[in-house]
Amino acid sequence: MNYQLTLGLALTAATVTTNTLAQTTSATDTAQVVTPQVAPAETTPNPLTFYGFVDGYYGYDFKHAATQDRPGFLYSHDRQNEFTVNNAILGMRYDNGQVRGALGLHAGSYVTANYAAEDQVFKHLYEAYAGFRPFEKAWLDAGIFTSHIGFESAISKDNWTLTRSLMAENSPYYEAGVRFTYEVDPKLTLTGLVLNGWQNIRENNQKKAIGTQIQWKPTDKLLVNSSTFYGNEQPQDLARRRRYFHDFYATYAATDRLSLAVVFDVGKQERAERGGKDDTWHTGAAFVRYKLTDKWSTTLRGEYYNADRGVLISSISPAANDADFKVHAASLNLDYAPASNVVVRIEGRGFRSPQPFLTDRNNQTTDNYGNITSSIAISF
Template structure:
């Protein structure tokens, strides 16, 4: 099945799920009573230490890792401070952040903008809908930029190499308490500043048919090359499902597939796909463990090595696994320890004495505070 078929499938899933819901009785668009205005503040701090086995003489982890990307160094992955406003009809948010995640993942952004974690304003154009414009978290993926919200401490390869944030306009519509649809017009694939005269499009469907099961389908379409470069259309579909089997045991399955043109006369498009399986078990109110198995496959290293790969560039084939142990002494603090191993089909990882290896292992520990 070609990627265009996957992309079309995502759009059809959106329409089919919307049609499958029983529409509630029609109500007037106006809101009878405006709730009291609400302004809340929030903060998050993730301090960590990482150690890479057989590491090269550098404190930098492999270039395709952006969160917790430093080793043998005590530092901060992400420190966030912000405020949100929501009175039921109007809402907005402004959050600032700094840390090694920001330095790595926002390296190409304008220095004035790179420290904006989120900055958007929105209102209800009609009941059960929101229209927001600005900078906000990505509509793609199971994992977020805040480690406290993720099952594992470090991010999967697929999360690290798909958007964490976006800039544009999004229209969110709550079809029912179980189904939410979102359409987006964006500057591009994880970029705040526009790099050409084209706009990207995105969709998201989130459906919760039962209290235990959540299904998500997200798509992206756009040309992500600079204005003076040959146009290369990018198609992408992200799917994930999370299931709470019991009050203690949960599972999540994530699958991404994308395709990008090679340009005029470039022949076959470059395709990448990735998958992850997560298992989480809560032993007590304070102790939780999680495991992850994953793979990442990219023709000519598209996206993970370069957004504009040469036809002669090597393919990237990666597999990995991780094991996570969390301790939460209180609801807003979590101490996490994770061991991770990645293997490649060809020598890809730099080690000491200038050697290249086909395997890579690390340990990472973090204490995160949220308020």
């Protein structure tokens, strides 16, 4: 009896031990099964990208003639008392590191004013060029591209002020030709160009123009630019008048909130009369931009423009008795950026001259003029 009890207890204990070991082994085996993780495949950036920009605006003029057109020396945001679009751009760019190109189309009041002399086939081309690297750190592009001249561009959202300075309005926004760019080092870039001319896609004579650009960025806070232009910009049936031009600007980020910029342009064009003094013009501007908060900023601008006989700003071929053009201007900008790709802006601007230079609503000449411009712009 005792033997049977002892044997039963032993068998029971052995069974329990065996089941326990079986469960322990099973759990251990399951824990050791590791599902291999597949490393994410490396993705190459798409060389083809798309972009767009829309700038809708409304402006109102004081003491200007009762028309929707602003003065003839203003080309961007050049309509008043009218809701309209300054520039709407849609385009694509391709860059695989060795080959690049771009095609962009645009329309708006900016296009109507700036491309009035261009053929209908070309006036809606914002950019259209193809290029490649002839060797490392260099690009060679041919076609239509943005100008190598100036601190301000056709895309208002990227500029410190809503409207363009007088110097920007009366120097090229775009060019057509061949462009060679060489990056000497990350701080210095050199560019040389052969162009059809001074902001013209189609050639207007049998001559070509040349241009240069030097961009130097010695620190993250300072950028210095020097651009030049040389060429005869008279139509084929007019006497040659060679034009020489230099654009200089520098930007400086004084603090995280305060940024400064100075711009100075000077140009000279030959007179048709033999022995006559060349027509010269010079213009300057200073900008102070301050970031009020993460979404609010303001910019103050002061500028002047002096042109003998109104050369270039009034006429590319001034007559001997044409009046000089001398104007000072100032503007104040307030910007609100609810998102990184949207900006809402309002700007007040005033002009004054030592002599009458415009006709007001009462058909009287006046030596001063002012306007207000507002805009909502988005880019993608």
